[in-house]
Amino acid sequence: MDDPLSSWNDTATKAAIVSFVDRATRQGSPDFVPPAERIAVFDNDGTLWCEQPIYVQAVFIEARVRALADRHPEWKEQEPFASVLRGDPKGVAAAGQKGALELLAATHTGMTTEEFSKLVVDWLATARHPKTGRRYTEMVYRPMLELLAYLRARGFKTYVVSGGGIEFMRPWTLATYGIPPEQVIGSYGKLKYEVRDGTPVLVKLPAIGLIDDHAGKPVGIETFIGRRPVAAFGNSDGDREMLEWVTAGRGLRFGLIVHHDDAEREWAYDRESHVGRLDKALDEAKVKHWTVVSMKADWRMIYPPAVERTP
């Protein structure tokens, strides 16, 4: 039989995954998990797709600020927009969370949900990763795509649970991960229902509904799913509470952290990183017996073969 995890080297990590799935799904196993309870949650940035040199959604925000700059001449003098337009990430960072929220309000709100979805789809169709020249939806980890398919083939329902924007992800997760929009949980803003010239629309408001990161992840999981998943996959301290919540449940549980230690084929970063910082969760992984993936040692390849498309 073909190995459903052929992009994984035959290491203890792969063995731990296969052992968990076997114990959870084999009839008669003392750890058997009924199909309806087989829920697995995956962080997105740094777990399913690349988050270096900067989160993909941040690249999208920069593109939107540039596209809207003509209509906002004041942005040339106004932070954090001036730093974005100058291409100065330190200036953007200096504006802190207040600055980030202003950028989100300017680029992610004021339009209808359908208009926003089209902006995302159109941008992803042309944007390219600065290092590899690939589309961002091709900067996904092949071993994780295999893992998603493997879990689904064994009766698991797979969810994305990301700090990223829920509406930034939903337009492309089905084609890219096989995960439909209703199984994508992320940060989200409030919406307003209104009828414009006889046509009902949902308008994106500059008001936060949930920041689905750190302690927000168990909150998002409970609000959207309403039961505790049995397996959680992450890569950073933003996933720590999610792994803690999931693996503290009764019965068989599985927690896994992707450790980016492959400077040659991807990136190597953890405790000091400005994106995807992995510090407390790396220590906790030892105490709580979470499986830690070494990208360098455990993954036979990183990305799927490049897809050639007509430009």
Add this chain to the structure above:
Amino acid sequence: MDDPLSSWNDTATKAAIVSFVDRATRQGSPDFVPPAERIAVFDNDGTLWCEQPIYVQAVFIEARVRALADRHPEWKEQEPFASVLRGDPKGVAAAGQKGALELLAATHTGMTTEEFSKLVVDWLATARHPKTGRRYTEMVYRPMLELLAYLRARGFKTYVVSGGGIEFMRPWTLATYGIPPEQVIGSYGKLKYEVRDGTPVLVKLPAIGLIDDHAGKPVGIETFIGRRPVAAFGNSDGDREMLEWVTAGRGLRFGLIVHHDDAEREWAYDRESHVGRLDKALDEAKVKHWTVVSMKADWRMIYPPAVERTP
């Protein structure tokens, strides 16, 4: 073949349902809906289960107030609690939305999600409907149970979208409707993640996340599902915006309203009712070609046969 809708009389209403499902699911149909887009949303109170003489969750709230009254001697003098303890619905109504939120805060918050779920399950195991003596989970409409199963057999994913509390419904919807917790959308409060003596918990806070009624229903649908359903089923003005949003989408759409016009077997109420008021949506149904169910004419029976259980 057995009729999957055997509790429905052979009227134009049943024909409209069957015609919609056939057009949506038959290969080669010009109105074919791909399986992934077959999402159907159902209101709960008055659409799937009985909402007379008062919403079931209101009965639960009263039971909780009585159970907690010993710990709150001040409630004897304090509205809206005093009216609840006196069994005076007019006094409760006079306290308005502010009073309702105080009752929700006192009975639905301050405990963990698991503690609350247990309160609901324990209460439903013993509470009985004042008119029929049945359990509330047996006060469900058999024709609607058949409709749910019929849609699922044809590839639809069925959701509850209710103004009722999301955590009040999730403990029992799978056993009662075949709808798992992750397909239940309702009103919800904010949650707080914390670790108590080494055990992570989610605590229910007295702060509203979403009131999933009227314009809140399309908002809840977009937030949780992320795409527009193709069919919506309701019974009151609280469902009007949901039906409007769903049936305004492109391609084949289906909207249905359950009209309670059966005083003999259930209740007869619409434009002047204190629960499940159906006024604007009944007028709009004509203009927008929503199917209106006459419980009296269209339903062969109302409830499933009573289930005898040891007390």
